[in-house]
Amino acid sequence: MILDANVVIALLNPEDAHHSRAAGLLVEVPEEDLHIPAVTLGEALVWHVRAGTGERALEVLEDLGLSVIESQEDPLELARVRAESGLRMPDCIVLHHALTRGEALATMDERLARAGLERGLRALPRPRG
Numbered sequence: 001m002i003l004d005a006n007v008v009i010a011l012l013n014p015e016d017a018h019h020s021r022a023a024g025l026l027v028e029v030p031e032e033d034l035h036i037p038a039v040t041l042g043e044a045l046v047w048h049v050r051a052g053t054g055e056r057a058l059e060v061l062e063d064l065g066l067s068v069i070e071s072q073e074d075p076l077e078l079a080r081v082r083a084e085s086g087l088r089m090p091d092c093i094v095l096h097h098a099l100t101r102g103e104a105l106a107t108m109d110e111r112l113a114r115a116g117l118e119r120g121l122r123a124l125p126r127p128r129g
Contacts, residue, residue, distance in 0.1 A: 001029055001124070002098040003036045003066070004107035005090065006059055008044035011064075012057050018108045021125050025106050026064065028124065035103065037093050067095055085115045095119075106111045 010022035026034075036044070048057035073096060081092040081099075091112045095101075098105040104122040107113050115125035 001025075001034055001104045001108050002069075002101065002107060003034060004094045004105070004112060005036075005038070005040045005044040007106045008036065008041065008061065008107040009047070010102060010108065012044075012048065012060065021108065022106075025072055025124055029104065034064065035069050035097070035101070036066055037069045037073075037097050038071055040090065040094055041066075073097075087112060087115055091100075091115075 007022045007025065008016065010016040010018035011020060011026075016022075037115060045054050045057055048054045077100075078089070078092055078096055081087070081096050082089060085092065085095065085097065091107075091109065094105065094107065095115055097103075097114060098116060098121050099119060104124055105113065105116040106124050107116075108125075113126070116123040
């Protein structure tokens, strides 16, 4: 499963409005490996780095089995995803990895989830409405 930054942010913060949903994803799909693009993980860790807890947050994620996908995106393919979906580039990176790896997409962003569903991906949690 490819994780969006907002899922990781919610996982790391029990006070986050989406924390329960994000934690539920780990229970819902225990058989799947958890992956995140390096740039997306960087986005998710900004608050923790500012707070001086970046290394601890990364340890927590590693303990959950999160593996980092090193940057290997094809710029032309990213441009296609961006042109077709209208999503912001950080979301395009997450969508691109889910598409190329054929994995489910975990996001709290309904636009990103719908873009994944439209392309035949499984998106968790399911978008509302």
